[in-house]
Structure formats: C-alpha cells, structure tokens
Amino acid sequence: xxxxxxxxxxxxxxxxxxxxxxxxxxxxxxxxxxxxxxxxxxxxxxxxxxxxxxxxxxxxxxxxxxxxxxxxxxxxxxxxxxxxxxxxxxxxxxxxxxxxxxxxxxxxxxxxxxxxxxxxxxxxxxxxxxxxxxxxxxxxxxxxxxxxxxxxxxxxxxxxxxxxxxxxxxxxxxxxxxxxxxxxxxxxxxxxxxxxxxxxxxxxxxxxxxxxxxxxxxxxxxxxxxxxxxxxxxxxxxxxxxxxxxxxxxxxxxxxxxxx
Amino acid sequence: xxxxxxxxxxxxxxxxxxxxxxxxxxxxxxxxxxxxxxxxxxxxxxxxxxxxxxxxxxxxxxxxxxxxxxxxxxxxxxxxxxxxxxxxxxxxxxxxxxxxxxxxxxxxxxxxxxxxxxxxxxxxxxxxxxxxxxxxxxxxxxxxxxxxxxxxxxxxxxxxxxxxxxxxxxxxxxxxxxxxxxxxxxxxxxxxxxxx
Numbered sequence: 001x002x003x004x005x006x007x008x009x010x011x012x013x014x015x016x017x018x019x020x021x022x023x024x025x026x027x028x029x030x031x032x033x034x035x036x037x038x039x040x041x042x043x044x045x046x047x048x049x050x051x052x053x054x055x056x057x058x059x060x061x062x063x064x065x066x067x068x069x070x071x072x073x074x075x076x077x078x079x080x081x082x083x084x085x086x087x088x089x090x091x092x093x094x095x096x097x098x099x100x101x102x103x104x105x106x107x108x109x110x111x112x113x114x115x116x117x118x119x120x121x122x123x124x125x126x127x128x129x130x131x132x133x134x135x136x137x138x139x140x141x142x143x144x145x146x147x148x149x150x151x152x153x154x155x156x157x158x159x160x161x162x163x164x165x166x167x168x169x170x171x172x173x174x175x176x177x178x179x180x181x182x183x184x185x186x187x188x189x190x191x192x193x194x195x196x197x198x199x200x201x202x203x204x205x206x207x208x209x210x211x212x213x214x215x216x217x218x219x220x221x222x223x224x225x226x227x228x229x230x231x232x233x234x235x236x237x238x239x240x241x242x243x244x245x246x247x248x249x250x251x252x253x254x255x256x257x258x259x260x
Numbered sequence: 261x262x263x264x265x266x267x268x269x270x271x272x273x274x275x276x277x278x279x280x281x282x283x284x285x286x287x288x289x290x291x292x293x294x295x296x297x298x299x300x301x302x303x304x305x306x307x308x309x310x311x312x313x314x315x316x317x318x319x320x321x322x323x324x325x326x327x328x329x330x331x332x333x334x335x336x337x338x339x340x341x342x343x344x345x346x347x348x349x350x351x352x353x354x355x356x357x358x359x360x361x362x363x364x365x366x367x368x369x370x371x372x373x374x375x376x377x378x379x380x381x382x383x384x385x386x387x388x389x390x391x392x393x394x395x396x397x398x399x400x401x402x403x404x405x406x407x408x409x410x411x412x413x414x415x416x417x418x419x420x421x422x423x424x425x426x427x428x429x430x431x432x433x434x435x436x437x438x439x440x441x442x443x444x445x446x447x448x449x450x451x452x453x454x455x456x
Contacts, residue, residue, distance in 0.1 A: 025353070075305075076398065079301075084404065097404070117350070120341060121348055123341075145273055153335075157285075164285075181293070189282065190433050192282055194434060196278045197434075200275040204270050204274045207270055213269065260399065
C-alpha cells in the first residue's frame, strides 16, 4: 500500500490533519469557482511545486503517482475541446468542431482536474489514517463509533486484498472464463463482500463489548493539537492563492479572462 | 433487548464502512477502465459511470436503515481517495453529494421499499448529484446540445443499469449466502418454525 512507501517526513506531515482537510476542501471549492485560465494555471503550477518538494517522496514514486493525472488531463480536456460550443471556428471535421472558446475551456478544465488531483494527492501523501481519525474525533467531534469503525475497516484492507488474490487463484485453477466486466465484478464481489460482512459483524461485537460504541466522554491514546506548522499551512495557501490570482490578472499568459 | 442508541449502531456502521471499502477498491480500479473507455469517445465512458453510485444502493439494500446510503457512498469515496484515486480530493466531495441525493430518494420512500424501482430512482438521484458537480467543474452546460444529450442519456442509463438493476442482483446473491440474516430481525416464519 502507498502509505508503506518509504518517505521523508516533511512539515506537511506535522500539520493538524483536520485543519489540513478543511484548508484543502476550501481550496477545492475555490478552484471550482476560478473561471480565469491564467489564475488556474498559476494555482496548478504552485500545487505541482508543493507536490514535488513538499510531500517528501522520492522522485520516481512521484512520477508514477503523477502519471494517471495526465490521462485525466487529456481525457477531460479533449472532449470539451472537440465538442464544446463556441463561435471562432478553428477546425471543423465531421462532428468535431474545435473553436477558440471550446479549446481554452478544454485547457481550463484540464488544469482544473489537475489542480484538484494534486490537492488530493498532497493530502493523502502527507496524512496517515490513524492521526487523521483521532484528529477528526478531537477537533471536529466526529463520533467515536464512526471513527473507530473506519479505522477497523482500514485495518481490514490488507486482508481483503489477500482474499482477492485467493479468489483469483481459485477461479484460475477452476478455469472460470474471464469475460464480461459486470459478471467479473460479481464473481469477485460476492465472496469478498460476504466474508467481509461476517468479519465486520464479529469485530463489531468485540468493539461493542469494549464500549467503542459508547457516547460518554472518552480519553484518547493520541492527543492531536495544533503547532507552528499549522500557521505555516494556512499562511502558505493564503499567499499561494493571492499570488496566483494577482499574477493571473496582471500578467496573463493568454488574453481570455473567463472561459464560460 | 439492548439499550437504544441514537442513530446507527456500531455494527451497522462498521458493516457499512467495510462494504464501502470493498467498493472503494472497485471504484479505484474503475478509474483506469473509465479513462480507457473514454478514449473511444462519444461518451461511451458515461455508460459505466454508474458504478460509482453502487455503494449507496447496495449498502441500503443490505442494511436497510436510514443514513446508510450516505455513509456508504462517503466511505467508499474516502476509500478511493486513500487508495490514491486519479481524481484526488474531488472524489470525496462527489461522493458526499451523490450519497446525499441517493439518501434523499430513500427518505422520500420512508426507508420502506427495497425494490428495483426505488433503487434505480436513487441511482438517478446520485446521477443528478454528480451532474450538479460536473456542471460547475466541467462546464458540461457548454457542450454542443447533441453532445450534452448523449452525455446525459448515457450516464442515466448506465446508472440505472449498474447501480439499480445490477445492485439488486448483487444484493439478492448476497442474501443467498446468508450473511444478511445476521442483522435481520426474526420474522414470523422463524417463530413458526420454532413452534412446530
């Protein structure tokens, strides 16, 4: 699993997970409402720099993690470029109709997908599940029964992957034909789900016996608070957005201000 | 009887989340497939988009309690995020919105119907949720009209087939394994069987 890849702990790992989540969700919505491609390109570049130097992973890991985002970039952008509405025609070829407006709109949503993807990567690369859920319980008052259920479920992931392998071997040995995506999903999902549900029920009994479902006051093994890096985090992202916006408006790369 | 707790019990929550995490993995693997189909063009990829709503339908069909659909879809998208989705943080937000709309449909039927019709309707609800997000993110409103129509049609049909019809068939197959008996209350037939 990804969180087992060796990495250097950076200051982003030290920030409060709940705060980081809130900051990134706010940024998500901010990116959603940027309609000026110049600003968005700046934001994407800044996030890319943070992704390269802020997450503490070796370059080859970062490269493989980043690769799928190119696919998303291309697939999101191309559909809008070829089939979007616009008035200044560049190319018309059958149903494909590339206009200046649709081209830049395509570039814009490509960059948007990139920025949103990077936000997610930065979060999941610098956040461990255990501190995240402890922080959600302590800072955002998530009910312990939800948080501990989630942590227990995350613990089951390796077991599920092992079972997935077992089912695959079993199907291969028995020569089950490997066709049809949906029937394949079913063939794997039924044994995996039924086993997981049985296991979940057993674990739930044990957890209820240990009062994980209780609603009274709890103490926590890990106390998660705030530190100086949290101030850095908020300051950095505020500065990032401000600079990206300022540069985008005053020193644009292209003359289009709004792609809608 | 055990003491009444407010909302879902821990066993329900844990089961829902575990189911959701299984689908989180499927959601993650669905991403590259979606991109590959998308390369064919003509919005064929939208036909398989519906897989991303299935966690809420299936969890609801199995556990049959209020709040399960929203929790399942949120947890599945969180699982997808944790396993490194190619869309990043976006999936979490989409998941919450889709779960909310699916939950809304079940709430309208007061959590009493568990048939193909209601589940398909919840898939339509989740689709609307995803479209609202796409409207802001992908400017789908500015696609050429014929293209937009194709896009919408493919996504709705795919959602109904996968998260409606297919989810019900999955749930039926799971009922046969007997795992759902663990949290169904005993029916009258069960008592009759004891008295015989």
